Amino acid sequence: MKKTITILLFLISIQSFACSCIxxxxxxxxxxxxxxxxxxxxxxGKVIKKRTYKTNQDYLSSADIxxxxxxxxxxxxxxxxxxxxxxxxxxxxxxCGYSFKLNQKYLVYANYYGIDQENVAKDDLFTSICHRxxxxxxxxxxxxxxxxxxxxxxKQRLNT
Numbered sequence: 417m418k419k420t421i422t423i424l425l426f427l428i429s430i431q432s433f434a435c436s437c438i439x440x441x442x443x444x445x446x447x448x449x450x451x452x453x454x455x456x457x458x459x460x461g462k463v464i465k466k467r468t469y470k471t472n473q474d475y476l477s478s479a480d481i482x483x484x485x486x487x488x489x490x491x492x493x494x495x496x497x498x499x500x501x502x503x504x505x506x507x508x509x510x511x512c513g514y515s516f517k518l519n520q521k522y523l524v525y526a527n528y529y530g531i532d533q534e535n536v537a538k539d540d541l542f543t544s545i546c547h548r549x550x551x552x553x554x555x556x557x558x559x560x561x562x563x564x565x566x567x568x569x570x571k572q573r574l575n576t
Contacts, residue, residue, distance in 0.1 A: 435512035437546035448562045451548045455525040457494030457501075457541055458563060460552050461486035463516045464500070468507070480507040484516045486524065492563040493570065494526075504529050504542040512544040521552040523559070 442450065452458065465485035484503050488496060503526055506513030516522060525548045526541040543549045548559075 434510055435545065437512065437544075444556075444558070445562060447548070448559055449566065451525050452493065452563065452566045454527070455493060455547070456528055457496055457526040458492040458524065458567075459486070459488055459494065459496060459501075459526075460490050460492075460521060460523045461488045461501070462521045463518050466516070466518060481505070482507055482513065482515075486522075489521065492567040501541070504540075505544060512546050514543050514545050514547075514549050522549060523552050523555045524549050 440447065463484050464487050465483075467483040467485075469481040469483065481504050484505065486501050486503060488499055488501060503516075503524060505516070507515075524543055526543045527547075529540045529542040
């Protein structure tokens with residue numbers, strides 16, 4: 417009985433710390449539009465480096481931060497003037513972390529890292545599994561066309 421209660425409490429505690437993303441019934445186009453508006457940077461690029469910042473030196477944690485260096489191929493949104501950029505994500509799905517693989521190309525939707533949005537460096541960006549970030553070869557061509565259109569409209573608005 418005691419063992420059963422312990423296992424039950426453990427399973428409940430795992431669920432309480434699991435990642436939870438908001439799902440909507442929006443159309444595909446609406447989802448892209450909303451993500452475009454809410455993201456600070458959107459680009460596609462190739463992962464060329466991975467580095468881990470361990471929050472605890474004694475063990476691995478889903479709270480560990482992984483620094484991924486991307487070689488930029490195309491920018492849809494954001495002030496990305498460098499050819500390389502670092503995107504942060506948590507280690508595991510439990511903390512909503514996106515796990516990138518080296519030498520693969522991804523479409524990345526990124527936001528500022530941290531809570532204090534006003535005092536953050538412009539290149540301090542993160543992504544998660546709750547964003548539309550995905551392996552480029554899994555992204556629908558329609559999504560890339562929409563991003564191109566939204567990007568063009570945004571540039572026109574900024575130039576007027």
